[in-house]
Amino acid sequence: MSEPVEPAPHKGYVERLDKGVLAYQRCDDCRAAVFHPRVTCPGCGSGRLAWRESAGLGTVYATSALVRRDADPYSVALVDLDEGFRMMSSVVGVPADAVRIGMRVRARVEPRDGDREPRPVFVPEEAVPEEARDGS
Incomplete structure (x- = not known):
């Protein structure tokens, strides 16, 4: 039995992130993984969406290194999570240009920082x- 979806699923998503949990929804009718959280399934229109906890393992589907003036480049990546959904995020801990399509990655939750969720x-x-870290 799925728990009812709250009227503001983003709030429930952020509450779970506050606890260190990467959450997504699964449709009880068509079984699709749903991300970013919604009130209805984008595949079949059902409102029977249940929260699930992602293991956080995935594969980089696409990546870009974005360069800011007077700052180090940072990565923006689309990651395919093993549970069957895709999300946009950053790969951290390595230079942005070292992130590669097909790279296996693991999620971690960065805590609130001031007004940032x-x-x-x-x-x-x-x-x-090492050669990827040097940019060679």
Whole structure:
């Protein structure tokens, strides 16, 4: 039996992030994984969405290194989570240009910082080769 979806699913998502949990929804009718949290399933229109906890393991589907003036580049990546949903985030702990399509990553939740909500980021599951760290 699924718990009823609250009228503001984003609030429930952030509450779970506050507890260190990367959550997503699964449709009880069509079984689709749903992310970003919603009130109805985008696949079948059902309102029977149940919260699930992601193990946080995934694969980089696409990546870009964004360069800011007077700051180090940072990554923006689309990550396919093993539970069947895709999300946009950053891969941290390695240079932005060392992030590769197909790289296995693990989610971690960065806690609230002032007015910024907690947010999931990803770290590589395996060590990045030294030559990739040097940008060569």
